[in-house]
Amino acid sequence: METDVAIALDLGGTQVRAALVRDGRVLARAAARTDLGGPEAVMRQFRALVAGIAPAGTPPPGAVGMCAPGPLDTVSGIVDHIPTLPGWDGFALRDHLSDTFGLPAVVENDGIAAAFGEWTHGAGRDLHHLVYVTVSTGIGGGVVVDGRLMHGARGMGGHVGHFTLAAEGPVCSCGRIGCFEAFAAGTAFGRRARAAADRDPASHLGRIAARETVEARHAVEGARAGDPACLALVAEEAAYLGSGFASLLHLYSPQMIVMGGGVSKAFDLLEPGIRARIERDAMPPFRAVPVRPAALADDAGLVGVAALARAATARTPRPPSRGS
Ligand SMILES: [Zn+2]
Incomplete structure (x- = not known):
């Protein structure tokens, strides 16, 4: 039927x-x-x-x-x-x-499905070229190019979390060194927040660490309250995201990058740092491409x-x- x-x-x-x-x-x-x-x-x-x-x-x-x-x-x-x-x-x-x-x-x-959702019913409607990036525990996503959802051989294209951002760096969930995900996923953000708490037990994050495990969200909450160390952590996260997004701009020349996932709940805080890093790292014709928060949240x-x-x-x- x-x-x-x-x-x-x-x-x-x-x-x-x-x-x-x-x-x-x-x-x-x-x-x-x-x-x-x-x-x-x-x-x-x-x-x-x-x-x-x-x-x-x-x-x-x-x-x-x-x-x-x-x-x-x-x-x-x-x-x-x-x-x-x-x-x-x-x-x-x-x-x-x-x-x-x-x-x-x-x-x-899942990343390709979410990209299709944001393209057909979310933040990327009416566009012909779009990169969707979900930043949560890991980084996933999908790509729309020339008005088509990109699949690649065996349907495995668009693994936007696993290009190498730096030749040396943290180990990724995929086992490789230096993936975009290993630097910029919520897991990495949380790890840096815990390190900051360990360095300064008297700080905002250090006091949280005394009673529970510090996660990325604690740094975001601290940044919203104006804590300087938390603001620095958010700026660092935004810089990694902006560097990765600059590479995605070069690879796919989208009309927009749509950011979803748990970390995008802090999009308003991250956006200035993402923009600044795109200004630094992207070639001039790519710098004006907008980065927008996803519209469908967990439903994409x-x-x-x-x-x-x-x-x-x-x-x-x-x-x-x-x-x-
Ligand atoms: Zn990886």
């Missing part, structure tokens, strides 16, 4: 989320802590979540889309290796999704993967048959 409602699923290492989405709007949602018992257990979780969220009067969904951490081979639809989800290697994710819900299914890298991936599922359904209205 052809309807404009899609099931959107977000497979995360700590949380699984399900939503019914129509035309960029989340109609209903549910979430649970990710069952670490492997893919079969998580598929049961998703089935239960979806069963619980169909509001009366909603047309039955016509497609299902799932976004997951990458690198995810979205051409084969088979999980290769997701570091945060042990036990999933070799799982035929797209076929299982289609079988579970009896609907045509798509799978997408769900909205995006629902839209992708709908688009795929329009191309192939029947569920793919297994084994053919």
Whole structure:
């Protein structure tokens, strides 16, 4: 049946989320802590979540889309290796999704799905060239070039957190040295905040460290209150972000960079430092490109993967048959 409602699923290492989405709007949602018992257990979780969220009067969904951490081979639809989800290697994710819900299914890298969401229903509407960067525990994202969502071979393009910002530096979650993510993700920001607290126990952050683990958000709160050490930490974070964004401007020549993720809650504080660093690091024709906060917050991936599922359904209205 052809309807404009899609099931959107977000497979995360700590949380699984399900939503019914129509035309960029989340109609209903549910979430649970990710069952670490492997893919079969998580598929049961998703089935239960979806069963619980169909509001009366909603047309039955016509497609299902799932976004997951990458690198995810979205051409084969088979999980290769997701570091945060042990036990999933070799799982035929797209076929299982289609079988579970009896609907045509798509799978997408979470950063690419969120980029599509911000492009179609968020901060990047009406643009032809866009880079979306989510800055939270790690850094992910996706790229729209020439009016098309960039996928690359096996659908794994646009891993904007893992270009090398410096040849020497912190070890990244991917195991490499000096990735943009290793310098600028919320995890790195938090690590610098803890180091500052250790250096000066009498400081604002030092006093927080005496009672709880200092995180990036504490530095942001301190900066909002005018604490000089916290303002310096925010400036340092903004500089790393601006340096990385300058490289993304050179690579993709977007009309806009959209920043999402938990760290973007401090966008107002970070923006002047990001701009200053882009002024310093970007070649002159790229410097005026705006950097804007994301509009869809945590829903970007769900909205995006629902839209992708709908688009795929329009191309192939029947569920793919297994084994053919
Ligand atoms: Zn990396």
